[in-house]
Amino acid sequence: MALQFAFPSTAGARRRPESRSIIRPVRCADDRQALFNRIAPVYDNLNDLFSLGMHRVWKRMAVSWSGVKEGDTVLDVCCGSGDLAFLLSEKVGISGKVIALDFSKEQLQIAAARQSEQSKACYKNIEWIEGDAVNLPFSRSSFDAATIGYGLRNIVDRRKAMEEMYKVLKPGSKVSILDFNKSTSSLNSSVQDWMIDYIVVPIASGYTLADEYQYLKSSIKEYLTGKELEQLAGEVGFYVAKFYEIGAGLMGNLVATR
Numbered sequence: 001m002a003l004q005f006a007f008p009s010t011a012g013a014r015r016r017p018e019s020r021s022i023i024r025p026v027r028c029a030d031d032r033q034a035l036f037n038r039i040a041p042v043y044d045n046l047n048d049l050f051s052l053g054m055h056r057v058w059k060r061m062a063v064s065w066s067g068v069k070e071g072d073t074v075l076d077v078c079c080g081s082g083d084l085a086f087l088l089s090e091k092v093g094i095s096g097k098v099i100a101l102d103f104s105k106e107q108l109q110i111a112a113a114r115q116s117e118q119s120k121a122c123y124k125n126i127e128w129i130e131g132d133a134v135n136l137p138f139s140r141s142s143f144d145a146a147t148i149g150y151g152l153r154n155i156v157d158r159r160k161a162m163e164e165m166y167k168v169l170k171p172g173s174k175v176s177i178l179d180f181n182k183s184t185s186s187l188n189s190s191v192q193d194w195m196i197d198y199i200v201v202p203i204a205s206g207y208t209l210a211d212e213y214q215y216l217k218s219s220i221k222e223y224l225t226g227k228e229l230e231q232l233a234g235e236v237g238f239y240v241a242k243f244y245e246i247g248a249g250l251m252g253n254l255v256a257t258r
């Protein structure tokens with residue numbers, strides 16, 4: 001079902017009345033859905049700030065690794081406010097189609113508002129779908145390529161999400177999975193921890209979102225290493241899976257071919 005949204009008010013972050021010092025454990029899908037709804041108003045600006053704009057480069061790399069071509073029908077899972085979907089639509093052009101799915105209504109509202117502010121014709125063929133990555137509402141073998149940016153780490157049942165992506169991809173097509181790298185290098189993980197503790201969380205606390213961004217650290221610790229991601233993709237049925245470290249090893253991208 002395509003979502004039709006009115007323009008949301010994105011003027012300023014929605015502030016909660018008081019800052020909380022207790023870190024609420026984020027354990028289940030419902031917690032995560034609420035978390036992504038809460039951070040939606042500031043998510044894009046904070047991404048630019050924390051990565052000094054580099055997330056845009058990594059997302060371009062992820063899209064290019066997906067092997068997307070003009071005229072393709074492609075899927076972006078966990079689309080958030082739409083960065084990867086917009087990049088994909090530039091690749092598929094006006095003869096292609098982008099389906100972008102997320103379970104956060106607020107992220108989707110921002111994505112739809114961004115779409116209506118843009119004049120590029122190709123952006124018109126993005127359809128926003130509210131749905132769950134572990135239960136994709138599409139037929140088997142419907143997509144020529146898929147992406148998922150900073151999404152898989154946040155999904156409780158990652159194997160199911162991988163199975164779902166495998167199911168909806170056409171044979172021979174690829175999924176490109178961009179996320180933080182759960183590095184096996186203690187230097188890399190110390191740098192990630194330091195950046196989260198001393199840059200990300202203090203800035204996020206200015207928006208009363210300290211807990212939400214503190215979750216980043218535990219989510220990386222609970223994520224999979226590049227080797228584990230390759231292994232999971234193989235177990236699910238992808239016949240080639242290759243993990244690339246990018247961003248000085250702080251980020252990683254798995255490319256899996258069905």
Ligand SMILES: C[S@@+](CC[C@H](N)C(=O)[O-])C[C@H]1O[C@@H](n2cnc3c(N)ncnc32)[C@H](O)[C@@H]1O
Nearest residue numbers: 036078079080102103104107132133149150151
């Ligand atoms: C960190 S954001 C990434 C957004 C976007 N892909 C980007 O790279 O900017 C993660 C997104 O995944 C979505 N998400 C997490 N778990 C999900 C699930 N099970 N089904 C659908 N969306 C999910 C969240 O709502 C959120 O918008």
